[in-house]
Each structure stands twice: as structure tokens, then as C-alpha cells.
Amino acid sequence: MWSAKKNTDLVAKRGKPGAISNRHLSRAVVGWLLAGVMIYGHSAHADNADELFLSARAAYNERNSAALDAAAQSLQSQHYILAPYTEYWRLLLVLNQADKETVQGFLAQYDAFPFADRARGEWLKALARRQEWKTFFEEYPKFKRDDVAVSCYAADGGIQQGQEAAVLDGKALWMTGTELPANCEAVFDRLQQGGVLRAEDIWARVRLLLQGSRITVSKGVLQRLPGVDKANLKLLDRVYQNPQQVLEKRQISFVSRLGKELNLYALERLSRSQPALALDLWEKLHGNFDAADRNYLWGRFALHAARKHDPAALTYFQRAGNTPLDKDQQEWKARAAMRIGDWKALESIIAAMPETQQSEQVWQYWKARAFKAQQQVAAANAILVTLSKNNTYYGILAEEELGDVVTALPAAYKPDAEEIRVALNNPGIQRGLALRRLDMKWEAREEWRLASRDFDDKQLLAAAEVAFREGWYDVAINTADRTQALHDFALRYPTPYRDMMHGYAADNALDEAWVYGLIRQESRFVSWAKSVAGASGLMQIMPDTAKWIAKRMGMGDFKPAMINQLDTNLKFGTHYLRYTMDMMNEQPLMATAAYNAGPGRPKRWASDKPLEGAVYAETIPFSETRDYVKKVLGNSIYYSQQLGSKPQTLKQRLGVVPGIGAPVNPERD
Numbered sequence: 001m002w003s004a005k006k007n008t009d010l011v012a013k014r015g016k017p018g019a020i021s022n023r024h025l026s027r028a029v030v031g032w033l034l035a036g037v038m039i040y041g042h043s044a045h046a047d048n049a050d051e052l053f054l055s056a057r058a059a060y061n062e063r064n065s066a067a068l069d070a071a072a073q074s075l076q077s078q079h080y081i082l083a084p085y086t087e088y089w090r091l092l093l094v095l096n097q098a099d100k101e102t103v104q105g106f107l108a109q110y111d112a113f114p115f116a117d118r119a120r121g122e123w124l125k126a127l128a129r130r131q132e133w134k135t136f137f138e139e140y141p142k143f144k145r146d147d148v149a150v151s152c153y154a155a156d157g158g159i160q161q162g163q164e165a166a167v168l169d170g171k172a173l174w175m176t177g178t179e180l181p182a183n184c185e186a187v188f189d190r191l192q193q194g195g196v197l198r199a200e201d202i203w204a205r206v207r208l209l210l211q212g213s214r215i216t217v218s219k220g221v222l223q224r225l226p227g228v229d230k231a232n233l234k235l236l237d238r239v240y241q242n243p244q245q246v247l248e249k250r251q252i253s254f255v256s257r258l259g260k261e262l263n264l265y266a267l268e269r270l271s272r273s274q275p276a277l278a279l280d281l282w283e284k285l286h287g288n289f290d291a292a293d294r295n296y297l298w299g300r301f302a303l304h305a306a307r308k309h310d311p312a313a314l315t316y317f318q319r320a321g322n323t324p325l326d327k328d329q330q331e332w333k334a335r336a337a338m339r340i341g342d343w344k345a346l347e348s349i350i351a352a353m354p355e356t357q358q359s360e361q362v363w364q365y366w367k368a369r370a371f372k373a374q375q376q377v378a379a380a381n382a383i384l385v386t387l388s389k390n391n392t393y394y395g396i397l398a399e400e401e402l403g404d405v406v407t408a409l410p411a412a413y414k415p416d417a418e419e420i421r422v423a424l425n426n427p428g429i430q431r432g433l434a435l436r437r438l439d440m441k442w443e444a445r446e447e448w449r450l451a452s453r454d455f456d457d458k459q460l461l462a463a464a465e466v467a468f469r470e471g472w473y474d475v476a477i478n479t480a481d482r483t484q485a486l487h488d489f490a491l492r493y494p495t496p497y498r499d500m501m502h503g504y505a506a507d508n509a510l511d512e513a514w515v516y517g518l519i520r521q522e523s524r525f526v527s528w529a530k531s532v533a534g535a536s537g538l539m540q541i542m543p544d545t546a547k548w549i550a551k552r553m554g555m556g557d558f559k560p561a562m563i564n565q566l567d568t569n570l571k572f573g574t575h576y577l578r579y580t581m582d583m584m585n586e587q588p589l590m591a592t593a594a595y596n597a598g599p600g601r602p603k604r605w606a607s608d609k610p611l612e613g614a615v616y617a618e619t620i621p622f623s624e625t626r627d628y629v630k631k632v633l634g635n636s637i638y639y640s641q642q643l644g645s646k647p648q649t650l651k652q653r654l655g656v657v658p659g660i661g662a663p664v665n666p667e668r669d
Helices: 004-014 022-035 044-061 065-077 083-094 100-109 114-129 133-142 148-160 164-174 184-193 199-211 215-222 230-241 243-248 257-273 275-288 291-307 313-319 327-339 343-351 361-373 377-387 393-401 417-424 427-437 441-451 457-469 473-480 498-507 512-522 543-552 560-564 566-583 588-597 613-618 623-643 650-654
Strands: none
Touching: 044 065, 044 083, 065 083, 083 100, 083 114, 100 114, 100 133, 114 133, 114 148, 114 441, 133 148, 148 164, 148 184, 164 184, 164 199, 199 215, 199 257, 215 230, 230 243, 230 257, 243 257, 243 275, 257 275, 257 291, 275 291, 291 313, 291 327, 313 327, 327 343, 327 361, 327 613, 343 361, 361 377, 361 393, 377 393, 393 623, 393 650, 417 427, 417 457, 427 441, 427 457, 441 457, 441 473, 457 473, 498 512, 498 566, 512 566, 512 588, 512 623, 543 560, 543 566, 560 566, 566 588, 588 613, 588 623, 588 650, 613 623, 613 650, 623 650
16 A cells, blocks of 8 residues: 555655645545555455456467456456456457447447447458448447548448448548558549549649658559559659659650659659759759649749748749648748748738638747737737737747746646545546556556546546656646646646756756756656657667767766666766757757757757747757757746746747858758
């Protein structure tokens, strides 16, 4: 059972640094005592049940139905909290042969579990493969998950059943720049045979795929066109590998539609890495294309120029004429105007965006800034007042534009013992905690999300408090972040590991609020977090970077596994953050960007003249880094309040980026 000592430690981390709130302490102790020992007390019996459950999961993974059946029956007889998962695994093993009554009975019994909708999705796929469309369409409206394979089956079955809406659904599925599940080909075949999917639709998707350099998928789509053979597809490989050679040596004819599209792709691809050369070749070759193609390519040139902070980007957008701009192009057109300080152009560009795009906080803020720069103060303030009500990066900036500064956080709502008890007794939360205990992280989060889906603010904060006391910091943050009127910023912006953090931040002369803001964005305080790229721990350090830091610090006994140790990760991360600050001349904005994108890039993203930090942040070419720096620096404002640090506005943290004038070549292929 949790001891009072453990609870005081946890509550101390939530209160004022170094102090323990008696009010919080008594609430914590009472709350957990009222909750009882059901979840936290582990008897030998419970441990044996856990082991049996894990063996059931292993049996499922090995497709050992006999072992799974035996374990499931034993766990059911013990009323083990996670026993329903064994029933889910049993169903999956027989789903392709299961009858309607069996599956529907299962779904009705376990409807409150997150695996129910996954099971429904797999059953829908099985029904579609068996062409059992009547049952499929009875069940399909109940399916809630976003599963493209199921959507394709629904469109295909709907077309076969004569549903007119299914034709439109199938057509909508077609237009994507990503690879689709194999079963989607059947619905596209029907659409093409029926004359709904035309050659122009195929070319439109090819362009979309090539914009993302999805060569393999593009080849598959191209084969839907008559006359496209393997030799043609090899030409696409040639363009991808060496667009300059293809263009300079005129290796592909402009006579056919395929030839024109491949040459267009070659020009666009070259413009990403060698824009001047691409423009020079374009001047020689543009006569081979009609007006629509020329406008299209100018739109692509403009996008890449804007990402490179080329002042000519707006001119290129103008030369694109009336060609439709996608969301990315619309945004970079606005950033191009912002970068050169053309506020009138920025206002008109935002006004031309679709309503849904205009309403995003980012464009509301910059629209207000454009109004303000043109002395339209009343119009600007009308937007800023609404925007300032949001506890976000743009909400803070809006508040500062109005002359206010975040100097104190709103009074926190603290759930009482009864609210904590109710949260702990929620079956979904109990299962989430049990799954987390067994290291079934994904399933644990699924249970938590479903259990808290319809919670009001008080229930969310009670659940967040439960997660926090469990040390489940990322779930505590995500749950507390969802409140609308009642808030607890100590749960949104927790400060775990304070003793270690304070020491390492001080050793490296770093603002502790900034370091906490960075960790919150990097890992949400998940000490075992590992990114797709291989970064590890709280501060998400790459293996090679860790070796470099160890060598720099004179740690001859460093082993790669040490980076997963909490102490080592914080020690290395703060050391590297100090290094980025030194490299970026004490500019927190650029140092934050360097921590995410590497120390070589941020200076290349600077202008030849001093640039407002908010504009610099908004025009970072990498979307991941752009989002990252805004969230880290926004987080730091709230952490500054939590820690009682010296007050500093977000605009002060963003600062002014000095002019550097280095050449820029930021694009990733």
C-alpha cells in the first residue's frame, strides 16, 4: 500500500519548491486511504494473477489457443480486473470463422472497453472479405475509429449495393499523398471502370505523391494509365536520382503527358536543392508547358523559395496566377510576407485563406499584428482580446500585445478526497493503472482516454491528480490540459525530479523554467521515452550526441545504456543545452531550435538584418522545430510562475535574432 511518506514526497513536488502544503498532504493521505488497497496492494495472489495474464498474452501472440483458453478461464474465475482482455484475444483468434451472434454478443458485453471498437473494425474487415454486406452495413455505423482500410471496404461495398454516397466517399479516399491499404485498390478499380476516376484524377494524385517524393506509390498509381510500362517507370527513378542531368541533357521528351509531368517533377525537385539552377533551366524550358502547368510550377517554386527565406518568394507566388494553393502554400505565402515585414500583403493573404484556416490561432494572431502595424488598432484589439483567453503560445502573445503580462496563474481547483475516490473507483481508470503496472503502456493509455472522454473539468482534474500521484506524468499533463474553465497549472506543468533538475540547471547557468519547458515538450517526463529516430530519456538525447557529451565531459566509463538513467540523462541534457546557448550567443530561441534541429541550422535561418523573435520562430522551415520552439518557450512562461522565477515576458524570451546573413539551405528531402 502507498505510505504517507510516499504521498508527502509527491505532494512536495507539486507545491512551492522546497515546501510541503499541509492542506495537500492531508488531502493526499485521506484520498488514498479512502480508495483502499485494491489497486496498490499486491498480494501473492494478485502477483500470480498478473503472471497468468502475461502468459495469456504470450499465448495469444504465439496463437496458442489451448493455453490462452486455460488462462482466460482461470482469470475469469478469479474476477481478475484485466480478464476481459483475454476474451478479446480469444475472439481475435477465431474472428474469421466466428458467427454473427458470437461477435455481436462480445461487442455488447464489452462495449465500455477500448478494445471493443478495435474488434468491431477487424470484424468489419472479415465481413467485407466474405462479402457479407448486409451485416457489414448493420455494424458499420457503430464503428468509431479512423481506419482507412475499413473506409475503403465501406465504399467498395456501398458501390456494389448501389449507394450513390459511396461513390463520393470512394473518390474522396483517392486524393491523398500517402500510401493506402491494399484493399483500397478494389474501390478505385470500380471507380475507374465506371468512369468516375478519370485520367486527370490520376495525374492529380501523382503530383500530390511526387510532392512528397513517394516514388514507389507513384509508380503504382501511374500504372492505372494506358501506355505506361516498366521503361516509363524507370524514368521516374532517373528523375528522382538526378533531376539536373535529366533536364540538362533533355533525357525525357515533352511530347507526352507523362514526359511533361516527369520534367515538371525534375524542375521542382531541383529547385529544392539548387533553386538558381532550376530557375535558369526553367527559363529555357517553360515554353514546353501550357499556362496551367507554368502556374503550377511557379507555385511550387514559390513554396520552396519561401522555406528558404528568399525575398523573391512573394513574386513567385504572384507569377503562379490563379493556380489553387494548398494549405502549406497558403501558410508559406503568409510567412514570406511576414518575413519581409509586408503587413498589408500579410493581411490580404490571410484574408484569402479558407475560413477554417483563418480561424486558427496562429493566423488570428498574425492578422491582428498586421492590423496593428497598419494602425488599425481597434480591429487588432478585437481579435487579441478573444485570443488572449487561451492558455497557449498565441494566447500569451495576444495578452502581451494588449499590454498585460502573465504575472500569476489562475487559482487552482484542487479535487477533494471524495472526487479522488470516485476517480479511483472508475473501472477504466483502474484498468489503465493495472495495465501500466504490467508495462502495457499503449493499452493503459487507451483505457485512460476512453474512461475520461466525457469527464467534466472537476473529473478531469481528479483523474489528473490520480495519474500524477502514480508518477504517470504524461497522462496527468494530457488530462489536465483538457479542462475548459477550471484549471490546475501544477498538473499541466508539473516539476518532478526537482532536486536533480535544480542542481544541474544551476551548474550550467540555465533558466530552470526553460529546462522544464523543454523536457515537457521532449518527453512529457517519461523517463523511458524513445523516439523513432532513437533519442532517449527525459531530454531525448541521441546515442551519438550522448557519446560526444561523454567525451566532452571526460567520462571514459560511459556506456550507451547509461543515457536511460535519469541522473545521466538530465546531466547530459543540461550540459548540451548549455552548449547550444553558448553556440547561439545566449539566444534562448535559437538555442531551443538548435537542441531540436542541430546547432548548424538556426543561424542559417536568421536574416541579414535583426529579426523579431516571434517572426523568426514562425518562419522556421521545419514544421517539427517550428512547433517545438513555440511550445517550449510558451511552457517556460507557466513554469516560471510555478517556480517563482524572475518574471520574463514571452516576447522577452523570444527576443530579437541578430542579423547574420549566412546562406540558407534548410530543406530536407
